[in-house]
Amino acid sequence: MASTKEYCDYILEQLSEVSDITCRPMMGEFLLYSASVLFGGIYDERLLVKIVPENEQYKMPESIPYDGAKPMYLVEDVDDKEKLAEIVEATVNGLKV
Numbered sequence: 001m002a003s004t005k006e007y008c009d010y011i012l013e014q015l016s017e018v019s020d021i022t023c024r025p026m027m028g029e030f031l032l033y034s035a036s037v038l039f040g041g042i043y044d045e046r047l048l049v050k051i052v053p054e055n056e057q058y059k060m061p062e063s064i065p066y067d068g069a070k071p072m073y074l075v076e077d078v079d080d081k082e083k084l085a086e087i088v089e090a091t092v093n094g095l096k097v
Helices: 005-014 051-056 081-096
Strands: 021-024 029-034 038-043 046-049 071-075
Touching: 005 081, 029 046, 029 051, 029 081, 046 081, 051 081
Parallel strands: none
Antiparallel strands: 021 029, 029 038, 038 046, 046 071
């Protein structure tokens, strides 16, 4: 099941506290970047972020974005803007290392 533009727009609104967020459509899903760093995406109407040591503290469940892909963390509470910003910033910081 592909993700909708409406859900992507909702996630982008929830990420409004994070600077320099961009979204790129890719094969019916959406890739998410912060300051040009690919940190996650929207897959089947779910927000997933890459697994890095810096975001392990949030105890998110692992999920597979699509067949054959590496596991990612599933962000279950996308309604909490502050926590969502923390998760994304921690993920991006971990990817910059």
